[in-house]
Amino acid sequence: MFLKKTLSRAVLFFSALGFSAAPAGTEGPHVRAEFFSDVRSVRPGEKFWTAVRLRMDRGWHTYWKYPGDSGMPTRLRWTLPPGLTAGDVRWPCPIKFTASSLVSYGYKDEVWLLVPLEAAAALPEGRVPLEVRVDWLECADICVPGRADLRLELPVQNAPSDKDASLMKSFALALGRLPAELSPEKVTVTEGPRDVHVRLSLPEPPPGTPAPVFYPATAATAEKLSEPRIRRERDAVILRFAKKTPSEPVPAVAGVLVFVPEGEAPPRGFEFQKKLEQAAPRRR
Amino acid sequence: MKKFLKSMFTGLALLGLAAPTHAKEPRIGQKAPNFTLQDVRGQKRSLSDFKGQYVVLEWTNPDCPFVRKHYDSGNMPALQKEMTAKGVVWLAIASSAKGKQGYYEPSAWEKILREKKSAPTALLRDPAGTVGRMYGAKTTPHMFVIDPEGLLLYKGAIDDKPSTDPDDVATAKNYVRAALEEALSGKPVTTSDTSAYGCSVKY
Structure with a gap:
């Protein structure tokens, strides 16, 4: 409820200032796309956040960066003036969709795809257009491609970036839904002939937190490894993956471990990727 | 805390039970399993009928946007024509x-094939999903290439551009064409196993 209120204010805010928060171009019939920035003005030499928000009709979903057995990740293509650079999409923790034993990963209801933008120190004052083409696949039982061409225009000022309180809150909520990246020293991977053990050093979650779910982030992980058995130790979570084909080497393991607390709290995700040593003995 | 750990372990045990066993789908270099299905004229077709020839299996669904991309752009029909002209057997499977x-229904399929300018050797109907599951077909399209000895030569995507945009066809690397061209000229297949992309098969 609170979130909804904040968001409608965010949209109003854009309309009031004449920013084109409302999307142009064609969209999918069951998904609406909008474009936000957490600043009202860009300061040369600084980073700021932008977000593409997709709102999906009930029963429809869009996809995570690894879509699973079917589907297509939402794709962002930027057109930016010189002096502005877009980073990679930061994907919030996904959820799982299953149909006839085929699994896919994505989002329902609403998702904020966050992208950091960086303004060069030499960016001249004036106004900058930010344009992004968004392509997605929206699916229920059936799938329909969707597209939106979104645009924002912001002033460039050599002064502290002007921020909007309600939008800041929306961005803070969206940032809170991103998985934390686990640094390599917190991830230990051991490969046996038939399985792969992954040990993630993680502080103990709050009492009552249900068991976590593992989401493979690459096709190689999903196709070479079965769903893991997950075991908790005091300061770590152990994932044991059976290899689908014991004779085949597994080049790397990549994924997100997601704890979904009961109630309203957002999911807590931990993302990791680790290459495997290829020296492990392998059965032919 | 103990209670928490206990509930955590119960959850974990359940998760463990839900973990699937090893996949049984055919692997590269292994025998492609035989099957028999009816084509749109009601004629029975078996994979074993085509021993001695290269066979392509194409999982299809004319209403899937990924399939439409490859038919509306003419990509799939062109490859079907090109390869069947070289003696390759092309079986599209629904x-x-x-x-x-x-x-x-079969009569509707005949119309669709005409409209899409589709040119496979045969369109086989698999409404029970038996052959799809046998091959682990997950998406439309999902492609398989079988050599004259009946061994699986290629499985996976049609190309390397997982999108619904017909404009991507021109710049994509078509894995099926590459595998067949290599195999037909006596070379080993460079890329034999890729991740298929598309709509889920509607089992």
Whole structure:
């Protein structure tokens, strides 16, 4: 409820200032796309956040960066003036969709795809257009491609970036839904002939937190490894993956471990990727 | 805390039970399993009928946007024509269950094939999904290439551009064409196993 209120204010805010928060171009019939920035003005030499928000009709979903057995990740293509650079999409923790034993990963209801933008120190004052083409696949039982061409225009000022309180809150909520990246020293991977053990050093979650779910982030992980058995130790979570084909080497393991607390709290995700040593003995 | 750990372990035990066993799908270099299905004229076709020839299996659903991309752009029909002219057998397989998207009666299929300028050797109907599951077909399209000895030579995507945009066809690397061209000229297949992309098969 609170979130909804904040968001409608965010949209109003854009309309009031004449920013084109409302999307142009064609969209999918069951998904609406909008474009936000957490600043009202860009300061040369600084980073700021932008977000593409997709709102999906009930029963429809869009996809995570690894879509699973079917589907297509939402794709962002930027057109930016010189002096502005877009980073990679930061994907919030996904959820799982299953149909006839085929699994896919994505989002329902609403998702904020966050992208950091960086303004060069030499960016001249004036106004900058930010344009992004968004392509997605929206699916229920059936799938329909969707597209939106979104645009924002912001002033460039050599002064502290002007921020909007309600939008800041929306961005803070969206940032809170991103998985934390686990640094390599917190991830230990051991490969046996038939399985792969992954040990993630993680502080103990709050009492009552249900068991976590593992989401493979690459096709190689999903196709070479079965769903893991997950075991908790005091300061770590152990994932044991059976290899689908014991004779085949597994080049790397990549994924997100997601704890979904009961109630309203957002999911807590931990993302990791680790290459495997290829020296492990392998059965032919 | 103890209670928490206990509930955590119960949850974990359940998760463990839900973990699937090893996949049984055919692997590269292994025998492609035989099957028999009816084509749109009701004629029975078996994989074993085509021993001695290269065979392509193409999982299809004419209403899936990924399939439409490859038909509206002419990409799939062109490859079908090109390869069948070289003696390759092309079997398009529809595994949509009755009542699901992509399920059509034989007469409707004949019309669709004409409209899409589709040119496979045969369109086989698999509404029970038996052959789709046997091969682990997950998407439309999902492609398989079988050599004259009946061994699986290629499985996976049609190309390297997982999108619904017909404009991507021109710049994509078509894995099926590459595998067949290599195999037909006596070379080993460079890329034999890729991740298929598309709509889910509507089992």
